[in-house]
Amino acid sequence: MREHMTTSWAGDWFADAEITPKMVRALHRIGPGGVIVADALTRRFRVMHSRRLDVxxxxxxxxxxxxxxxxxxxxFPCDYGDRDWEHLVTAIDETSRDCLDDWLDEAAQVRSTGQxxxxxxxxxxxxxxxxxAFPLVNGRQTYIDHYTDRTSPHITVTVKAPCDHAPExxxxxxxxxxxxHxxxxxxxxxxxxxxxxxxHRVRERVDAYLRRGART
Known part of the structure; x- marks a missing residue:
């Protein structure tokens, strides 16, 4: 189904989808590891823990x-009083639909090594x-993934790499x-x-840091 989403009309594919305040509040309750996904099978946005998401x-x-x-x-600028949350959700919803085409085109550039x-x-x-995120670094398409440590959610990890994972x-x-940091x-x-x-080395690095913290 991804072929439907990677065309220039991915936004149209999700034209009737909406990210609602209820969904964002559910994301907040899930906590670290919670995600909102665009589901091509249902043409809807869904909230889940990323543990349930097959990469x-x-x-x-x-x-x-x-x-x-x-x-x-x-x-987020808190200029709307009690409506702060609703304005934030509106921004999330509009950005997700408006930028989905570009995000999917960028995601398709991550090679099998990155996957x-x-x-x-x-x-x-x-x-x-x-x-x-997909920043352009020195003219080279790069991706940045963000993770939370499942057993120590106060620990987060970012992985920044060129999409092609060239040998050098x-x-x-x-x-x-x-x-x-x-x-x-x-x-x-x-x-x-x-x-x-x-x-494995990333896991060892995080575990070593956690052990040092436990000793202090």
């Missing part, structure tokens, strides 16, 4: 996550927590504790076979 499932795409909501609640890395990180307890490139992994390291993930060992 290889091409029919569901994350348009918004708890990590995005956490950031927006901190940044495998996502699977390996999930297998090691890291749940997607936000929509993937590096993947930058950064670890945050309650939003503050805790650790970071570059890894070479040049093909799917190297994704598992890289994800």
């Amino acid at each position: 290889a499932d091409a029919t569901r795409y994350i348009v918004y996550g708890h990590g995005d909501l956490r950031q927006d609640l901190a940044d 495998r890395l996502r699977q390996e990180l999930r297998a090691r307890g890291f749940d997607p927590d936000a929509r993937t 490139s590096r993947v930058l992994v950064r670890v945050f504790d309650r939003g503050g 805790a650790s970071g390291a570059p890894y070479r993930v040049a093909n799917p076979l190297t994704a598992g060992p890289a994800a």
